[in-house]
Amino acid sequence: MTVNVTDFTLTEIARAARSVLGRPVTVTSATDIARDLNVDSLALMNIVMELEDAFDVSIPLDRLAPVQTAGDLAALITELRERA
Amino acid sequence: MGLLDRHRGYRDAYDAIRASGADPFNVRFDEMLSPTEGRMGARRVIILGANNYLGLTFDPACVEDSVKAVRAWGTGTTGSRIANGSLDAHLKMEQALARFFGRRHAMLFTTGYQANLGVLSALVGRGDHLILDADSHASIYDGARLGHAEVIRFRHNDPDDLYKRLRRLEGVPGERLIVVEGIYSMLGDTAPLKEIAAVKRELGAHLLVDEAHSMGVLGDRGRGLAELVGVEADVDFIVGTMSKSLGAIGGFCVSDAEDFDLLRVVSRPYMFTASLPPGVVASTLTALGRIEQDAALRAKLAANAMRLYDGLNAMGFETGPQPTPIVAVAMADPASALAMWNGLLEAGVYLNLALPPATPDSRPLLRSSVSAVHTPEQIDAVLFAFAAVGGALGLVRTPQRVSA
Ligand SMILES: Cc1ncc(COP(=O)(O)O)c(C=O)c1O
Numbered sequence A: 001m002t003v004n005v006t007d008f009t010l011t012e013i014a015r016a017a018r019s020v021l022g023r024p025v026t027v028t029s030a031t032d033i034a035r036d037l038n039v040d041s042l043a044l045m046n047i048v049m050e051l052e053d054a055f056d057v058s059i060p061l062d063r064l065a066p067v068q069t070a071g072d073l074a075a076l077i078t079e080l081r082e083r084a
Numbered sequence B: 001m002g003l004l005d006r007h008r009g010y011r012d013a014y015d016a017i018r019a020s021g022a023d024p025f026n027v028r029f030d031e032m033l034s035p036t037e038g039r040m041g042a043r044r045v046i047i048l049g050a051n052n053y054l055g056l057t058f059d060p061a062c063v064e065d066s067v068k069a070v071r072a073w074g075t076g077t078t079g080s081r082i083a084n085g086s087l088d089a090h091l092k093m094e095q096a097l098a099r100f101f102g103r104r105h106a107m108l109f110t111t112g113y114q115a116n117l118g119v120l121s122a123l124v125g126r127g128d129h130l131i132l133d134a135d136s137h138a139s140i141y142d143g144a145r146l147g148h149a150e151v152i153r154f155r156h157n158d159p160d161d162l163y164k165r166l167r168r169l170e171g172v173p174g175e176r177l178i179v180v181e182g183i184y185s186m187l188g189d190t191a192p193l194k195e196i197a198a199v200k201r202e203l204g205a206h207l208l209v210d211e212a213h214s215m216g217v218l219g220d221r222g223r224g225l226a227e228l229v230g231v232e233a234d235v236d237f238i239v240g241t242m243s244k245s246l247g248a249i250g251g252f253c254v255s256d257a258e259d260f261d262l263l264r265v266v267s268r269p270y271m272f273t274a275s276l277p278p279g280v281v282a283s284t285l286t287a288l289g290r291i292e293q294d295a296a297l298r299a300k301l302a303a304n305a306m307r308l309y310d311g312l313n314a315m316g317f318e319t320g321p322q323p324t325p326i327v328a329v330a331m332a333d334p335a336s337a338l339a340m341w342n343g344l345l346e347a348g349v350y351l352n353l354a355l356p357p358a359t360p361d362s363r364p365l366l367r368s369s370v371s372a373v374h375t376p377e378q379i380d381a382v383l384f385a386f387a388a389v390g391g392a393l394g395l396v397r398t399p400q401r402v403s404a
Helices: A002-021 A041-055 A070-083 B003-019 B060-073 B088-101 B112-123 B138-146 B159-168 B193-203 B225-229 B260-266 B278-293 B295-315 B334-346 B376-392
Strands: B031-034 B037-040 B043-047 B105-109 B129-133 B150-154 B176-181 B206-210 B237-241 B251-255 B326-330 B352-354 B365-369
Touching: A002 A041, A002 A070, A041 A070, A041 B150, A041 B159, B043 B376, B060 B278, B088 B105, B088 B251, B088 B278, B105 B112, B105 B260, B112 B138, B112 B176, B112 B206, B112 B237, B112 B251, B112 B260, B129 B138, B129 B159, B150 B159, B159 B176, B159 B193, B176 B193, B193 B206, B193 B225, B278 B295, B295 B326, B295 B376, B334 B352, B334 B365, B334 B376
Parallel strands: B129 B150, B129 B176, B176 B206, B206 B237
Antiparallel strands: B031 B037, B037 B043, B105 B251, B237 B251, B326 B365, B352 B365
8 A cells, every 4th residue: 555655655755856956857756856867955845845746745845855765755755644 | 075165066167267367356557547448457447346336435525525534433343343332323223224214223234245144144043934036135045044034045036936836835824025136136126026025915925125226226315126016004114224325335224114223132243243343333324414415426337327228228138137237138148248248348448247157047147236326428338339349249230340
């Protein structure tokens, strides 16, 4: 169950990253967002904006500081959705 | 490992720029000849890369009052107002700003950057929500980081997106503070403030407008975008700066909020830094008087802005969406932006090179800001240089022959 939710979230993260970066990307839960995807802070904020709309959830920027991998981001989204 | 190794990526990018023979981030003026002209070595350059909207940096009355204040009060305050006391001029400037904006309260900060830090970090706290336009100035983002509110961005200048994001917060406890700018500093576009104010009224939030680039520029009385579009009553806080149309340095916030004065004892960027020196407060007080009395300055500024904006568009350059005193030209890639910037400087025109990620849309920009005291001849000289350099680089088709 959790695995499926995470897989789905990762797929959405990949989709949002592709849309913001305008290039193909592969995302697993171990993908390091800054290093592997070469995403700067602005691009990350824009990816998060897409994800807010995809999941209809608010993802406050101040929650992003500890997020390093796509798995971290997926876990944060799951937590925020459960809170909502 | 050196502590600065983490920034190596910037070193490589910066070195690549310098290898092209230009250093846009280390420009040196050897003399200021006027608000609109400087000297670099042997070359006189038209200054189109300041924020000197009204050209008041050399205004004789502003200079004279500043000199008098330095003689009478000394060069600096050497401390913060909370610890070391205020000068008469600080209080006079606060009264003048409150009166100018028609508000009950005003508070000075040492820079506009610090005003955003000091106001945003103190107005909202843990459990509150700060809703920022995505293209907000760095000082707004940094103010958000200094405080403890949850920070949400909405798509730039998109009231529907703001609405959607506020709706998403419905039922969640905490205050909401929306933050937008009068004129955005990179592309020169204004906020759709009427529509944003309507969203604020419908969904219930507080509204702060940073009028850094619009004070003295927009509105019949020069009060900024909120005055221009008639929504001052919906704006709860205005933040501004004395570093642009007022021609010196300093920041402020004005408001009718009850207990506004509490900010003085809770806002750390107000409390823990030295206050503005007397010479600065004196010149800005006089400059504020000029804004109030001299509406012709704003008319000249608007005419100059239009002349540059129309001229660049006619040549086929891609500018921002609106003619304001900030006129930005979008360039295809960093290499052509750098070549254009360098060519313009050699042709005697200084403006700003802005590279991503400091720009919207990840495109490099050549950013100009027009002054009321640019002469039409200077604007035409700038247009001629754009045509010549852009033509030589093959960026625009131009019928003009390049000649000295
Ligand atoms: C929108 C905005 N707010 C605040 C500031 C900061 O102003 P200051 O230069 O007075 O620190 C600037 C200018 O840099 C700005 O563009």
